[in-house]
Amino acid sequence: MNLFEAIETRRSVRKYLKEAVPRAVMEKALQAALLAPNSSNLQPWEFYWVTSAEKKARLVTACLDQATAATAAELVVFVARTDTWRRNRKLILDVLHQRGNPAKQQLDYYQKIVPLFYTHGWLGVTGLLKRLVFPIVGWFRPVPRGPFSRTRLQGMLNKTVALACENFMLAITAQGYSTCPMEGFDEQRVKRILGLGREATITMVISVGKEDPAGIYGARLRLDPKLFVFEV
Ligand SMILES: Cc1cc2nc3c(=O)[nH]c(=O)nc-3n(C[C@H](O)[C@H](O)[C@H](O)COP(=O)(O)O)c2cc1C
Numbered sequence: 549m550n551l552f553e554a555i556e557t558r559r560s561v562r563k564y565l566k567e568a569v570p571r572a573v574m575e576k577a578l579q580a581a582l583l584a585p586n587s588s589n590l591q592p593w594e595f596y597w598v599t600s601a602e603k604k605a606r607l608v609t610a611c612l613d614q615a616t617a618a619t620a621a622e623l624v625v626f627v628a629r630t631d632t633w634r635r636n637r638k639l640i641l642d643v644l645h646q647r648g649n650p651a652k653q654q655l656d657y658y659q660k661i662v663p664l665f666y667t668h669g670w671l672g673v674t675g676l677l678k679r680l681v682f683p684i685v686g687w688f689r690p691v692p693r694g695p696f697s698r699t700r701l702q703g704m705l706n707k708t709v710a711l712a713c714e715n716f717m718l719a720i721t722a723q724g725y726s727t728c729p730m731e732g733f734d735e736q737r738v739k740r741i742l743g744l745g746r747e748a749t750i751t752m753v754i755s756v757g758k759e760d761p762a763g764i765y766g767a768r769l770r771l772d773p774k775l776f777v778f779e780v
Pocket residue numbers: 558559560561562614616728729730731732733752768
């Protein structure tokens with residue numbers, strides 16, 4: 549299946565057949581997720597493939613008992629983290645040094661620019677300062693308008709993780725299985741199941757399985773492209 553066939557074939561499946569998904573299929577799709585473009589290459593994601601029967605049962609409940617979760621052969625929780633950037637930055641810098649002669653621009657980017665946007669200071673005070681200073685500078689020249697708060701940072705990281713989700717779903721589709729992304733879940737309960745704290749945001753839970761034809765709710769429905777696509 550080529551990329552366009554995978555994009556056209558992928559549907560959100562709400563009911564699966566009782567058929568296992570081979571481990572190799574899951575592993576290949578998780579690898580594809582890791583290749584998604586991501587903000588500053590800081591890879592702020594974590595993918596929890598829930599294979600423990602006990603955790604899976606609790607996750608189905610946390611996904612509000614949606615049929616797509618209850619009938620899925622596999623469930624993966626896609627998480628965005630606001631706290632792993634320091635570790636990942638160090639690892640990236642190590643690799644850049646191992647590769648030899650990293651450009652000053654690259655080093656400056658990770659050492660100076662990245663912390664500027666990933667830290668908000670005690671009680672968000674630095675973030676508040678940035679929210680005051682950047683718009684003033686912005687009168688005179690283009691400036692980044694955020695993220696200057698934890699919430700905005702979470703939003704930014706969710707963009708990255710959503711791209712990993714799409715890579716994952718297309719990779720599953722290309723291998724003859726189906727998925728359904730879910731945001732209908734109790735985030736607090738999902739986090740509790742995975743032992744995650746406030747630095748984690750659940751971007752999506754994705755169900756995986758062999759499609760039951762009854763699991764597709766009608767023909768694909770998209771509105772007129774003229775409403776959404778503009779050439780300006
Ligand atoms: C972020 C996100 C969250 C979603 N959450 C749910 C969900 O909780 N339950 C569900 O059945 N479908 C969910 N969907 C699937 C959408 O309803 C589906 O993508 C949309 O209706 C278009 O259908 P298609 O995916 O078959 O093209 C979600 C999709 C996205 C992108």
